Amino acid sequence: MSDPSTRPAVRAFRAALFPTLAGYRREWLRRDLLAGATAGAVVIPQAMAYATIADLPVQAGLYTCMVPMLVYAALGGSRAMSVSTTSTIATLTATTLVSAGVTAGSDDIPRDLITLTLLVGLILLIARLLRLGGLVEVINRPTIIGIQIGVGATVAVGQLPKLLGERGDPTGEGFFAGVEAAVVALPQANPATIMLSAASIAVLLLMKRFLPRVPAPLIVVAGGIVLAAAGVLQPAGVELIAPVPQGLPVPALPSLEHIGALLPGALAIAVMAFLESAAVARGIRKPGEPPVDSNRELFATAAANIVGSAFSTLPAAGGFSQSAVNQNAGARSQVAALVTVALAVLVGLFLGPVLSLLPQATLASLVFVAVIGLIDVRAIVLVWRISKRDFWIALTTAVIGLVAGLLVAVAAGVLITLLLVLLALSKVRLQVDRRTPDTAVVTLGGGLFTANAEATERAALDRLREEEGIRVVVLDAAVLNDVSVTVIETFQDLDRELAEAGVSLRLAGLEPAVAEVLGRTRWFRGLVAEQRVFRTVDDAVAGETAGDGRG
Template identity: 60%
Template sequence: MTVTRRPPWLLGTVVGYRRSWILRDVIAGLSAGAVVIPQAMAYATIANLPVQVGLYTCILPMLVYAFLGGSRAMSVSTTSTIATLTATTLVTAGVAAGAEDAMGSLMMLTLLVGAILLIARLCRLGSLVENISGATVLGLKIGVGATVAVGQLPKLLGESDDFSGHGFLASLGAVAQAFGSANGPTIALSAGSIAVILVLKRFAPKVPGTLVVVVGGILLVGLAGIDRLGVDLIAPVPSGLPVPGIPDFGQTVALVPGALAIAVMAFLESAAVARSLRVATEPQIDSDQELFATGAANTVGAFFGTMPAAGGFSQSAVNQSAGARSQVATLVTVVLAVLVALFLGPVLSLLPEATLAAMVFVAVAGLINIPELVRWARISRVDFWIASSVAVLGLTAGLLPAVAVGVVVTLILVLREVNIPKATIVGADGGVLGIRLDRGLYTANALANERMLLETVAAQGAPVRALVLGLTQQEVMTITVLDALEDLDRELSQLGVVLHLAAVPASAKVVAERTPWFAGLESAGRVHGTLREGITAAESAIDAGMQSLHQGEVDDAP
């Protein structure tokens, strides 16, 4: 009998599943759905998209992640940061809200985000992306929070437009104009909704405040008719499930910069949420698996008109606190979202815009974490200035330039750190100097390491006859590195020093053996399995050379 084995990347969170967990997962899925469904609908309005787009983002991306993801409790839909970057990207690309090509461009954007994440997975860039500093993320979130919070103020006052995608300064101008036509009942509804969410969050955190204000807003329209007082409602919500479509490839080039920024933030948010929710008894979170799962969720969702998706902290935290033991809880949330899409469209159409704006306002206000910025100022001035600069840039030049600059600055700092040579001297006796490189050589640090090695040889008090170089960390060998090592061999030879290599990993050795220089080193017995073997061989070679020289002097004596 042939047993079909499950691929390790499929349904990893249900390994060892127990029947006793089913009830917990069902309760957790319903609890998370009560938060994520209205929240995702509200986030869709940040990008001036129909609320059903946010609802659809609670179906396909969640379903795909449930099968491929590695976090047991993470809930994947859209987030305030992703929604804001989506709005900014569409505006920057010249896609007008409500235009016929808006959905086609959104599908293309989501597809690009998914493709970028999948390409990053193929290149195993999970650990590289995670090098983006916390300072960059904090600065960006402050910029996002301030931009979106100000962008919601016109809706809270009774205007129907959302200026979040146009940037912080444009949103401020819209607020000034909105004061002249503010609607009293809308302001009262907005203030009441914000108060309810904050009070429940403070005194009854297990009660989903977003669901309460959504139900309350719908009841006020349906029973009290507050829409007749000038309170604007959302656009009618069609009943039914998302249908597949074709992205608009005409906007591809204009959408690429924004897609890159969204992909970076989607992965960073998802990885951060997954790690924060992991308990000690669960497997470690694999960065590359998260890239694959998040990329696949966006790629599949793109063809059904969803927004770019990422792990959201608030609904994931609700999921975990309600007792979620696996992604079965997410499947319950998906079923709930499907039922809402099929049967509650007419009911959702009674929802006031101000209610959704209040939900967004409260959610993004928490991103403006000034106390954390002050704490960083006391601990690390470098991190403080990076976060502050990214935040200011996001508020003035825009969020996409802020992401780009933050990523570039972070990578510069990372490269500066990894390019500093690190080595350990493991022996310096009998004319033999043993050095182990603690970082692998690559294009950017090869020359710096070569100079460091030559300076170390020159700094020894006693003459050095042989240098044994340990390359334990050199898993990847490139032509640039081989050229640098050959150049080091030549320079040492001019100083009368013989170069030996030791502990070269097999993967690097296979590449190196294709060059005549390395092959010559091997044939001369100057490549060794371990650093200790190399030092012993070098000492023996020096002793043999000394004996040969001494014998020659004896033979030449009269």
């Protein structure tokens, strides 16, 4: 009798749930426990700070460290990726809520956040069902750099009022609204808040530079809470965050009031969520680990958002900084993420009153330092050195983000990428060689598509007209692995043009799948009957038929 564990259904179930535990070794457990605790010390205060970017209660960020992270740990394929919210996602969330007319800023999480996170998850799920994992990743690196610059500048400026002692957060209203709010806040700046902000930022930057393994966010948060508990800050006018409720998130229903207004933002967030997750998963993958499956990551990110939405979480994605902390601390599997989840649950159950002592300026400092890192000067300089075109793409996307808003910047980034793809597809790639006095070989250097088929035909005919005495043209189509109706019609038109000039067209090197599609046309069957289809170019030049090219 066979072992039940070897049955295909059981193996499939094991592969679907907790795939990073496959081949798990006992000696990895200590590293995972340490990594999960270390990452939790960074990601939990960071996620709470990111919630304030969207003017949401800090518990929304805390909840995002529980449910989405747990779901991804069960379904995702990256061993060390930590999934909660990111500065980019939080900023787009803020912009979306503001543009939809959703009023946040109260002590309660608005139900429209549930709707937004659910929409993001559903869009990602639809993309997964359509197997668009690879398509989303065509957005090029310069576009991402530009969006990150827009996010970094917008959020950094938006935090200035809080760093100066004001509670307002104009991040969702755009870069220039943030500049205006900072200028307005200057006359009312609180000296004690400024000192706390400056000290917090200095500690974060210095520890990142000289003590990278120490969880600086946890140190800064603990320091702010200790000062508040000692009664030093409140008499000096330093604002604390809103009270944090003690307990775990409870299921809630979405609101349908602003669903139409939230949809464009949800689409932009979904694109960025998957781009960030895919980039992080690939960036932290170590040699020897299983390759990153884009469609699997798409499904895992979709599920994390759909399930998370029911528990009032922010839209979730893989974060590079927290994932890097996780990996550098020795994470070998998603067990580390489960440890972080457990830590977040403990914080929610027991530390609500303690977190309520957190100064607003301390959270703003965490956000400020995190988003300033998005303005990657080295990456900009490198892009400038490599490609001026890519530099201007990055700069254009960044300017659009600052002037027209981040949602428009994401849409512009997608359109720019699609335009670049179309330009690449429209390029003509062919070579014409004279093999014998009366025979020329036209070799295709790339695929044929609607965008470049007609231009390729014209280029081939122009080159052939320059050759005298040509009676036979061999089309080397070995590079083709797919053909469309447009491409087939182009072949037919090329055959007619050459025939009118007294030149015979021969096809060579066709892939079996391509030959099968062509075989559905009367024109190609005629070529086969006339013995004008060959397996190799040499056979075609020699005129030695070797079947119909389908072998």
